[in-house]
Amino acid sequence: MKPSVLMLAPARPSAMERLARDYDLLRLDEAEDRDAFLDRHGATCRAIVTHGHKTIDDALLDRLPALEIVSCSSAGYDAFDVDALARRGIRLTNASPALAQEVADMAMLLAAAGWRRLVEADAWVRSGDWARQGEFPLRRGLRGRTLGIVGMGTIGQRVADLAGAFGVNVAYWNRSERQVEAVYHADLVDLARASDILIVIVAGGEGTRHLISAPVIAALGPEGLLVNVARGSVVDEEALITALQDGTLGAAALDVFASEPEADPRFAAMANVTLSPHLGSATVESREAMSALMVDNLDAHFAGRPLLSEVALAR
Template sequence: MPDQARPAVLLTGPVMEEVVERQLSARFDLLPLEALSDATAGAVRAIATRGKGRVDEALMARLPNLKIVGNFGVGYDTVDAVAAARRGVIVTNTPDVLNEEVADLTLGLLLATVRQIPQADRFVRDGRWLKGAYPLGPTLRGRTVGILGMGRIGKAIARRLDAFGVPMVYHSRRQQPDVDRPYYASLLDMARDVSVLVVIVPGGAATRHLVDAAVLAALGPDGILINVARGTVVDEAALLAALQSGTLLAAGLDVFAQEPHVPEAFFGLDNAVLLPHVGSSTHHTRAAMGQLVVDNILAVLDGKDPLTPVAETPWPKA
């Protein structure tokens, strides 16, 4: 139980123990969510979260002295940032430090999917090469990639596609003045004109099932879907049906709607490459993300400006 003479940071789950918890423990008691009670709630000044459990208005209402929610990750759909803003609570996330890592993984997943790298690996391991050559497969040549979401990571992905000589177009909520690529106001229209769709938009209610059966059908039987955003952005049932029926060529997925629970139907598909949400999973990048969580919490609790407040937290304050 925390020492009531010291302020506390509430942890909704393990948050980069060797970076976040080690540094914060020097100044604050670290309070696991399951230890929160009426007796401990008043000590909580900050929440450190990485999407394990929802930080909603009900939780924040129990914490009268809460100042900041530090989210470990760019996506913060498990934090009710609107409710936090109403309460004067700052919400921060960890943008930029993971852009390049996620963009690298996206191109790796695209290549693994279109060139069937996991399938070819199994072909060798199973001894089937001794019986004949691996069948010819699809290619990136002649394809146009459509990026759904042209934020920081989307732009990093676009730079990598340039190096591969692959044409790129995009759809986002609004046209980006600094992006010199064809813009589509309609996702469905873009899906009709491309053969690869890369999904890199935030999760949450506004984007739930944005990629639905109609969008998948528009991609067509030569189409490839790459999702490195949130599993909820794609209608998984529609995606499974499209992969099983061949109305979509293949999918490369780093995220799932109910992860770590993945529908078992995916496991039997040879036209799907499945990853366990590892877009930013390197020691280097996770340490940088953890440090940004720490720096934001310390700044706010020391009366300074947050480094990376989210859009729902207008800053500087009027």
């Protein structure tokens, strides 16, 4: 008998084909009456496939007594009650390895664009200011600057690798020191003070909420650039907006926001802010790989093999 898998959110067509072929796929995402659907199928579900924006909490888990694993097609899992999963001994996997390079690429694109004020320069041409006012104001180059990385995980290490091509010095903060060729700072304020550009790449959730606080932002300084490709919740947006408006911070480049898909309109009104609609992993290749990894983890679990990208939960 095929294992029963509960789907909370659809995947890429290639992954859907595999799931439909190899599993008893139960489409909660298409159910008109979720309660009735769970009453009928919940007791047999051994796995969930979803992305990190779908809620998984005690109320849902109570209706899935046979659940063994949650396989997530995104890196983040902010909407999951991981403590509830841990209490029940339910395993969790995510798709971080499949998207690491794309997010790292995006981080460096935003860093370069923000540092050289590419969006402002684009507007300078489009508005006719180049013809009326002459050359765009000069900026300092990237080479020789210090790039601070907040979170030296898989993506952070990819960013560090890319940064070498730009000739920048790399420093980082992490909850524990890593064996990498970069300068470690145990204190975030110290890292920000030592950095020209600060790239934020940590998981979301309550444990990192407003990790980038007003003191960290102030330490980055009036010439500094903050890049966020993590989660909007990681940065204190009110403190960030205030710092950008009063000159405490030089610029920001943001791919994520506290209340997506709504971005605070004050960001759009500031020329020193580069905005992107959460495009970190948004390529065809990355999304295919993320969905494939989600199914690969299911296959490994039910075959008794090691999981490919298990999230360590505190038991």
